Amino acid sequence: MKFSRCAIFLFVALLFSQISRAGTLVTFHFFFGVNDYLGDVDVELYDQDKPVTVNNFLKLIEAGAYNNSFFHRLQPGFVLQGGGYGAFNPFLTNVVAPANYTNLFSVGNFGNITNEFKVGKFYSNTNWTIAMAKSSDPNSANSQFFFNLANNASSLDSTNNAGGFTVFGHTLRGTNILNDFNSLYYGHGLFDLQTNYGANGALFTQLPANWSGTNSAPYDDLVYFTISLLSEQVKVQTNGSRQISWNFVNGLTNNLEFSTNLPPVWHVLTNIYLGTNNISTTNYVDSATNRTRFYRVHVLYPNTPPD
Numbered sequence: 001m002k003f004s005r006c007a008i009f010l011f012v013a014l015l016f017s018q019i020s021r022a023g024t025l026v027t028f029h030f031f032f033g034v035n036d037y038l039g040d041v042d043v044e045l046y047d048q049d050k051p052v053t054v055n056n057f058l059k060l061i062e063a064g065a066y067n068n069s070f071f072h073r074l075q076p077g078f079v080l081q082g083g084g085y086g087a088f089n090p091f092l093t094n095v096v097a098p099a100n101y102t103n104l105f106s107v108g109n110f111g112n113i114t115n116e117f118k119v120g121k122f123y124s125n126t127n128w129t130i131a132m133a134k135s136s137d138p139n140s141a142n143s144q145f146f147f148n149l150a151n152n153a154s155s156l157d158s159t160n161n162a163g164g165f166t167v168f169g170h171t172l173r174g175t176n177i178l179n180d181f182n183s184l185y186y187g188h189g190l191f192d193l194q195t196n197y198g199a200n201g202a203l204f205t206q207l208p209a210n211w212s213g214t215n216s217a218p219y220d221d222l223v224y225f226t227i228s229l230l231s232e233q234v235k236v237q238t239n240g241s242r243q244i245s246w247n248f249v250n251g252l253t254n255n256l257e258f259s260t261n262l263p264p265v266w267h268v269l270t271n272i273y274l275g276t277n278n279i280s281t282t283n284y285v286d287s288a289t290n291r292t293r294f295y296r297v298h299v300l301y302p303n304t305p306p307d
Contacts, residue, residue: 023047027041028041028227032210032224033221038177042173045058045168046121050116050119052116053166058229060143066143070085071222073204082145082146083133084107088103097204109142112140117157126151126153130146130169131166131168133145192206233246241285242286243284243286246282247281248274253272253300254282255270255297256268260291
């Protein structure tokens with residue numbers, strides 16, 4: 001079994017169209033065995049409304065906590081969950097467990113965070129949103145998260161007195177990648193270690209993989225992910241001009257904008273469209289000198305839901 005491949009390489013940007021209060025943009029890069037590229041999912045985070053949750057998530061990304069981690073739970077038509085486990089060697093061709101628990105690690109974290117379900121603007125667990133996983137304790141979330149693969153508002157928005165599972169972002173592009181997981185079933189991209197190993201394999205009972213059959217999939221067929229953050233730099237040249245570089249979002253228009261005021265009134269400095277070429281960064285030189293300027297990258301996402 002193979003997922004359909006996406007030819008577009010997506011990276012990250014700072015701001016995007018139709019959002020008055022844009023949050024941090026991150027990109028999830030999906031892989032089989034780290035090197036077999038599956039596709040990308042762009043997600044806007046709700047920095048202003050869920051600050052504790054977003055800050056914790058960004059700290060984990062910047063600390064490399066999710067390196068070599070894989071999605072360890074899939075319930076088609078419900079959720080795809082990750083952020084809990086990783087592989088020291090993602091390229092092993094032996095079965096996942098229990099014989100190779102020595103190749104398995106738990107994702108580190110910075111401790112449990114406060115449930116922000118009722119903090120700031122209300123966001124429901126609807127299709128393609130991302131939320132923090134937790135136990136029955138409302139304040140038990142730390143590193144694990146999940147994508148809602150359906151409208152789960154009725155089951156996840158009111159699980160205890162403190163509210164439900166905290167939604168802290170939504171998908172801007174890549175829902176087709178997420179939707180691929182809804183078509184999987186046991187024996188076809190989904191397997192249960194408990195079936196093969198009894199209670200010893202109960203750690204993973206809904207494990208997604210690039211795999212057919214009921215035998216345990218090897219590590220190099222699990223669904224891994226990496227997460228990219230915005231990387232934007234402004235360098236002053238010897239003549240006083242400024243070189244602005246950023247991670248380019250392919251297949252969409254990237255507006256480089258500037259302002260000379262606070263609060264800012266933005267003006268387009270240049271707009272760039274590079275199609276679907278595999279281009280990770282781009283540069284632009286602003287020849288204006290001896291002026292205070294603020295810059296932003298405005299990526300024109302189509303059909304972005306309103307804030």
